[in-house]
Amino acid sequence: MSTRAIAFYKPYGVLPCFTDSEGRPTLADYIAIPRVYAAGRLDQDSEGLMILTSHGALAHRITDPQRKLPKVYLVQVERIPDEPALERLRAGVLLGGKRTRPAQVRGLDTEPPLPERPVPVRFRKNVPTAWLEIIIQEGMNRQVRRMTAAVGHPTLRLMRIAIGPVRLGDLNPGEWRALEENEIKAINQLSDR
Numbered sequence: 803m804s805t806r807a808i809a810f811y812k813p814y815g816v817l818p819c820f821t822d823s824e825g826r827p828t829l830a831d832y833i834a835i836p837r838v839y840a841a842g843r844l845d846q847d848s849e850g851l852m853i854l855t856s857h858g859a860l861a862h863r864i865t866d867p868q869r870k871l872p873k874v875y876l877v878q879v880e881r882i883p884d885e886p887a888l889e890r891l892r893a894g895v896l897l898g899g900k901r902t903r904p905a906q907v908r909g910l911d912t913e914p915p916l917p918e919r920p921v922p923v924r925f926r927k928n929v930p931t932a933w934l935e936i937i938i939q940e941g942m943n944r945q946v947r948r949m950t951a952a953v954g955h956p957t958l959r960l961m962r963i964a965i966g967p968v969r970l971g972d973l974n975p976g977e978w979r980a981l982e983e984n985e986i987k988a989i990n991q992l993s994d995r
Contacts, residue, residue: 806835806837806838806854806855806856806857806980807838807853807854807855807856807857807860807980807981807986808833808835808838808853808854808855808978808979808980808981809851809852809853809968809970809971809973809978809979809981810829810832810833810851810852810853810854810973810977810978811849811850811851811970811973811974811975811976811977811978812829812844812848812849812850812851812852812975813827813832813849813920813975813976814847814848814849814919814920814921814975815827815846815847815920815921816828816829816831816832816846817829817846818840818843818844818845818846818852819840820833826846829852829854832976832978833854833978835854837856838854838855838856839854839855839856839861840852840853840854841853841854841855841860841861841864841865842864842865842941842965843941844962845944845947847960848947848960848961848962849919849959849960849961849962849975850875850876850960850961850962850963850970851962851963851964851965851968851969851970852962853965853968853981854978855981860986860989860990863989863990864965864966864989865941867939867940867941869992870903870939870940871939871965871966871989871992872937872938872939872964872965872966873937873938873939873941873962873964873965873966874935874936874937874962874963874964874965875935875936875937875938875946875960875961875962875963876910876914876916876933876934876935876960876961876963877933877934877935877936877946877950877957877959877960877961878913878923878931878932878933878957878958878959878960879931879932879933879934879950879955879956879957879958880929880931880955880956880958881929881930881931881932881954881955882930882932883909883932883934883953883954883955887953887954887955888907888908888909888934890952890953891905891907891936891949891950891953892904892905892906892907895948895949895952895953896952897942897945897948897949897952900942902938902940902942902945902949903938903939903940905936905937905938905949906935906936906937907934907935907936907937908934908935909932909933909934910932910933910934910935912933913933914933916959916961917974917975919959923958923959924958931958932955934950936949936950946960947960966988966989966992967985967988967989967992968981968985968989
């Protein structure tokens with residue numbers, strides 16, 4: 803049987819699994835491909851790129867923190883971070899007794915052109931927001947949200963736009979596409995470093 807691997811745009815509010823005893827939206831509401839499983843997670847309140855595959859070794863290359871595959875996020879945070887807050891994110895933040903690896907972090911000058919969310923982001927008239935691009939090479943539970951909160955800037959919206967060489971591109975929420983052979987080869991090459 804050939805390897806199946808897809809890039810999926812997980813919408814906000816969808817669980818990153820195929821079943822839920824409480825009847826909440828899951829991947830099964832969007833993907834009807836047998837025997838593909840999520841290579842990593844993206845919590846219910848986050849949106850963006852997930853990779854699903856039938857190939858265990860490929861999933862391991864994507865999720866293994868020792869492989870250091872970069873994951874790129876667009877993050878809307880509460881208040882405008884100053885340079886010391888950004889430097890703390892770049893240097894690594896202590897979360898639950900463990901320091902995160904250094905991250906690449908930059909402020910965005912303009913709000914990225916993202917689709918509307920079904921549930922609007924919390925808005926407070928007297929509290930400005932800022933957009934950051936954050937690139938990490940590990941995947942601790944709710945890591946980006948916990949990192950921004952640790953430096954005093956809680957995450958309001960989080961979207962993953964890339965995992966290694968695979969980009970979200972022009973997919974719309976709920977859409978998926980097959981990974982190209984060159985993307986799979988690039989994942990293998992990047993994770994061999």
